[in-house]
Amino acid sequence: MAYKADSSDTKKTVVYSYAEYLDWARSHTRSEEEQKRLMYYEALAQPSTRYEGDCPLCGFPQGQKGMLRVRALPGEWPFGKLFACPRCWPKPMGDSKDAALRSEWQEQQADAAAARVRAKGIRW
Numbered sequence: 001m002a003y004k005a006d007s008s009d010t011k012k013t014v015v016y017s018y019a020e021y022l023d024w025a026r027s028h029t030r031s032e033e034e035q036k037r038l039m040y041y042e043a044l045a046q047p048s049t050r051y052e053g054d055c056p057l058c059g060f061p062q063g064q065k066g067m068l069r070v071r072a073l074p075g076e077w078p079f080g081k082l083f084a085c086p087r088c089w090p091k092p093m094g095d096s097k098d099a100a101l102r103s104e105w106q107e108q109q110a111d112a113a114a115a116r117v118r119a120k121g122i123r124w
Helices: 018-027 032-043 104-120
Strands: 082-084
Touching (some): 018 104
16 A cells, blocks of 8 residues: 655655665675575565556556655665655656656655755766
8 A cells, every 4th residue: 555645744754865865775785694584585475466457667546656666685774665666756756757747745855856866966
């Protein structure tokens, strides 16, 4: 089920842009032991219920703003963070040319991500 935020939400969910993850991934290297541990966790059964028309990357229904969790070990920067699906979100959050931000929450996430990307000097 997709998380839908509205003005009554008290939780602060942060969605990071995919460019932020790519910037981290370019500069990060794992030891052989860390790589084996990550592969072990990925081998555990993962539920998958995708339907025709769903995004092939995030699995969200077409027209929704999907989010991804990336391959990361506990202690690594992206562990547990939500990243905007590059196919579902427009720039600066993703790469979709067809997507549009449809809510105040999505616009706030995009503005915050744009500020972080600019501050880090990441090109998108």
